[in-house]
Structure formats: structure tokens, C-alpha cells
Amino acid sequence: MLFFLTLFKILPLFLIILLGYVLGKVFFDLDNKILNKITIWIAGNVLAFTAINSNPPSFNELKAYFLGYVVIFVLAIIVPYILKKFGLIKAERGIISFALMFSNGGYLGYPVVGALFGDEYISKAVIYVIVMTILSFSIGIIILTGNIKKGLTNMLKLPMLWGFLIGWLLGANGLFWDNLPFVLYEPLKMIKDASIVIILINIGVSLSRIKIKIYDLYDTILTTIFKLILFPIIAVFLVKYLKLDPILAGIFVIEVGMPVGMNVSFITEELNINPALGNLLVFISTILSVLTVPLLYYFITLI
Secondary structure, three states: OOOOOHHHHHHHHHHHHHHHHHHHHHHOOOOOOOHHHHHHHHHHHHHHHHHHHHHOOHHHHHHHHHHHHHHHHHHHHHHHHHHHHHHOOOHHHHHHHHHHHHHHHOHHHHHHHHHOOHHHHHHHHHHHHHHHHHHHHHHHHEEEEEEEOHHHHHOOOOHHHHHHHHHHHHHHHHOOOOOOOOOHHHHHHHHHHHHHHHHHHHHHHHOOOOOOOHHHHHHHHHHHHHHHHHHHHHHHHHHHHHOOOOOHHHHHHHHOOOEEHHHHHHHHHHHHHOHHHHHHHHHHHHHHHHHHHHHHHHHHHHH
């Protein structure tokens, strides 16, 4: 019963993604770069800023999520190495590592966490995403490209990092966005309220532009099993070891179990490092997450 209740809660999110996908296919001749920019610089950033500012994380929460994600991050490096060593994958280790370490914890994770735990807990998902993004877009990019300078530069250019830091510092000092003058508060509130819809439509449009090549299906299925099933199970034991409170623990596990992040597709395309596999990983894992997220949420309640 809980599985179907959870599915019912998150299904509207995926229906909006489907709407974006259909629109992307219908208007296939239009460029969606401006929608990406709006999502990254405005919708996603405002949502993260307002969530963190309203509920500033404690140092202990940040430390716990950092320690937990470091384990996931290290496993994302080790697992592809072992799989490659035993000939279980054909693809480049760097792509598999990046896909395992980088979830769609923000654009899809925020609305899923909001639907399952309540909007007031999106700030906890933001903590996870910030830790994940800093590590994966610095060390992760170094692993993928072998370029140390590129990895460190990417980290400093992340817009959500600055939104997080500003929102956290202001909130920790008792300066909250909802106390701003009306002329500033109202636009922020309107963007925040619209941000999840914008983000979900953008996921759908982005998925519609992915070029699928089936010959990488084996590596995709194996990576997706690790990403959506095995890594979240490991996360369950992690949160028990870290002794997180039930909601904080549940959000961490759900975030670990999010599908492969859209940026994996964008980056493999940009760097021309097996973009077909990057695209397929994002596409397949996103579709399957409709079922794995409710299963994962059900599993969390049994532990």
C-alpha cells in the first residue's frame, strides 16, 4: 500500500516531466539552451537559496552529509575500476564513475523530497546536492578528463554554490528572505513557487533531446542497477552508522537513489567522451526511477 501511496505522490512530478518531453519533441527545432540557463541560474538557484535561508543547516548536518557522500563518492571511483578490471564493462571508467557519483538530486530530488517529506525539508536535499556537486564537479571532472585546472575552475563557477553560501550565511545570522521589502520578496516568492514546474519541464525537454544508441545498453543496465538499487542500500547502512535522525536519513537515502544527473549527458556531449552512453544512462535511469523511488521509500520505512 505504501508503495502505491508514494507512487501517487511522485507521479504528478513525472507527468510534468512527460509534458516537457512531449513539448520538446513537438518543438524539436527550437533550442532549449535558454531554458537550461533559466533553470540553473534562476529557478534552481532561487529554490536552493530560499530553502537554505529559511532553514539554515547546522554544522553537524553538513558534516554528516559530507561524510556520508564521501563514502558514495569513493565507491563511485572504486566500483567502475573493479568492473573494468574483470571485464564487466566496456565503457570508459570515468563516465561510469561520474554517472554513479552525480545524481539528479537537485532538479528531480528537490520536488521528490518536497512531495515525500514536505517542502520545509528541501533545504536538507540542498545540503546533499551542494556536497555532491562540489566533489563531483571538481574531483569528478578531474577523473573524467584528467584536467586538474578544469575541475577546480568548474567548482568555483557553480551558481548554486554561491546561492547556497549566501542563503546560509544570511539565515545563520537571522536575515531571512521572507522579511525583505515587498518589492524584493514578491518576485522571489513568485520564482520560488514556479521553480519546481520550470525545473521538471526542463528535465522533460532535455530528455527529449537525448540521442539514444542501444549498443551501450549492457553498461547502462549494470550502471543503473548500482545507481538506483545497490548504492541506496549501502546508503541505508551509512545513515545508521552516522546515527542520523529518521527524516535526515531518509532524505539522504532518497537523494543517493536519484537517477543519473542531466549534467552527465551535457558534459559527455561537450567533452565528446562517449556521449551516447552518457545520454542513455540519464534516459534509462530517469524512467526507471518512477518505480525505484517508491520502492526505496518503502524500504526505508521498514528499516
